[in-house]
Amino acid sequence: MINRLEKIVKETGSKQAPEEFYIKVSAQGPYLVYGNPPIVQETFVPNKEGLPWEYCQGLKFDYTTKVAALCRCGASKKHPFCDGSHKEADWNPEETSDKRPILEDSKEYKGPNLVLSDNRKFCALARFCDSHGTAWKLAKKAQTEEEKELARHSAGYCPAGRLLLYDREKQEVYEPEFKPSIGVLEDPTLKVSGPLWVKGGIRIESADGESYEIRNRVTLCRCGKSRNKPFCDGAHVDKSRFALPQ
């Protein structure tokens, strides 16, 4: 019998969390979270440009059950937990994301020192990439340590991991260190609740039993509207309200 766990792919620069941590996408209902990772509200904090640049941790969502069921349909009245409302809600639970490694479909933006890889399919519209002239421009021009640090911040704070930054000379991927944990994102500037921010290489298993690529940072849809389920594609945001990033 093929052991499906042996086939798991890890993104460059990502490590898998200990095996007890994983999330199972149930076919018709919630995300089932194993391993008891902390689940904490994280709110975007804007900078002087009015764009998200930091996170502020808030409420910790305690749960005493062995498995936490987190809503993915958007209809629960006990967010972030599932309260069974998915059974009556008008939503499509189908997982529409393929399981290809994110870098296979990424575009690269090269500068003298840095390379930014970008896969727009995974954009959660968190907009950390829009400050300081945008992450793409920062990566293309960064030469001084200060410029490189801005590029690292801009790409590395992207909760969805759409953006990945490499140092060309050192052949090194810049990835923030995370413990296995889940952030429940809130975006007060746009007055919307964002996706679930899954950090630290927690394995995500599809309802069909196969795992998605292990990544250090991913965002899972929790409004039920994404066209790239289980991942967030920014569908929780009214896109007509602002100019989209490139």
Ligand code: FES
């Ligand atoms: S998935 Fe159960 S209430 Fe949303």
